[in-house]
Amino acid sequence: MAGITISGVVRQFGATPVLRGVSLTVEPGEFVALVGPSGCGKTTLMRIIAGIETADAGEIVIGDRPVTRLRPAERDIAMVFQSYALYPHLTVRENIAVPLAMRRLSAPERMPLLGRLLPGARAKRAAIDEEVVRAAAPLGLEALLDRRPGQLSGGQRQRVALARAVVRRPAAFLMDEPLSNLDAALRVQTRREIVDIHRAAGVATLYVTHDQAEALTMADKVAVMMGGELLQVASPEAIYADPADLRVAGFIGSPRINTLAAEADAAGRVTVAGLPAGLRTEARGALTLALRPEALRPAPAGLPAVPEHLEFLGDGLLLHARHAPDGTPLIARLAPEAREGLQPGAALKLGFAPGRALLFGADGRRVASRADAALVPA
């Protein structure tokens, strides 16, 4: 079994650093989602792993083999491209067969017409064709094998690209935003299929996406990348509930996490707009208090807020409000029953359990906090 190990990869375009020393490990059989906003360097990192681009510094190991100086063809990987990158002049069958044909057939054997006459070529081609059908069948492509990519829908092209990736049983899969060109319904369905393919193949997979929902639902491990750096690598649950950096907290989760300016006094007591927040910390000075929308609920004591409007989601409500002292927008996710008792414009208090509050220092890094037993949220 093989995994992917990246250590200290640096890449600059001119004077602009795109990757600032990225290290990441994908264990054998693991599905890692690399997520980040557009332009954060995630696609560049993937292309460097594939060998399509070169790193200025750093090492890449696939399985036990250092591949940093090998050509893409020698790295034993398969890649699914955002644009699918199917060969438009080849049928689905021929497209899926390319990775096998390029490796098993010699150059003369790959010649059109003549190549088929060479001894041995016929048997090799028959074996390849069998494997193509075996890769295509689980993806429902059997009926489409003799069509060209131009005659297929976006979802079907996506499947052909997946079949072309799995047919050779590579040591690792690299997927570059494979779902971003599909419509929403198809995306959810294909998400499931990619996870199934990964399970069946049991191969280390690195999946690049800017969609946090894809990252959280599909991956064993999520790596959040911003500005050419990995901010946090952890399980989806930990990334969501226990972010290590304010930027991770802000990027993951929809609606966005609420953030409030806070301060810790000399004793480590945290206040928000001068009111005690019921938290204690080792840090001092200016802080940021972050609260997930579902951590807030109307309560007798808490953050003073003025409701602005309500959004009904079916299974819940989103209460959009403003923090009374400084006008910071706040969003609370409430149960549908909470509608009664909420009046637009009528001030209320939004309380939270101290255990769900996340504190970040001035540099954006997480700081530990605990409930302040001496104080009840005012």
Add this chain to the structure above:
Amino acid sequence: MRRLAGEAVAGALMTLPAGIAYLLLLLLPTLATVLLAFTDYELGATALGWIGLDNFREMLADRGFGVSVRNTLVYVGLVTPISILGGLGLALLVEAGAKGRAFFRAVFFLPVVSLTVAMAAAWQYLLHPTIGPVNAALRAMGLGTPFWLSSSDTVLLSLAAIGVWESIGFNMVLFMAGLTAIPRELYAAAEVDGARGGFDRFRLVTWPLLGPTTLFVLTISMIRSLRVFDTVAVLTQGGPNKASEVLLFTMYQQGFTYLRLGYSAAITLVFLAVVLALMWVQTQVLDKRVHYA
């Protein structure tokens, strides 16, 4: 209903200027040529007689015309493949180079924008048997010095070389446009799929995706080389001994030197038929193989 009719009238009125131009400049002259081809009209004559297929019969019997057709085919057979393969090769080389893309494009495109008649004079000097630099170079290397444009063995080859020089840059620019239209991702996919060298990449991606461009270049090159006239008229006048006589030069000579417009029109019809037949074959046979969508 009335509004629709009004729109139709307005539409017809608006297309009228273009329609008149088309009629006067294209349709009527073509029709006149077709009709003249069946007459014995001579330029300046006051009368003409309908002679049916006599002009075409004369063509078949005329040895000179046969030579002219053969020469034209040899010229096309030399210039078209060499200028296409050469243009493709140059385009690949220039695209692969990191620097000087604009410079090389300009250098190779220069013959296309220069006036052939003026350039022909330069070629006449270059290929001059005694004072020309080409033969001077050959002499220096101790090789033979052919009479390029004045020997019936080499005249067609020399003209074809000039023809290649004329159109290779044009084909290169067309191929370069075709190359930039190939998605980069396909090359990346080919690398990941196991393409190891430039030839693998060319076979798997470049050549198939250049299909539509190649078809267009083939069509344009064939028409351009079928139409060879200026170099022949300036450099050889079809000589020596009809060795460089080509279809359009024969037509020109019959029509404007011997003033036999009827016969000249018949040659024009044959020329048109050849061009149309080639176009038809290309669109019917090749078009289906190069457009994939």
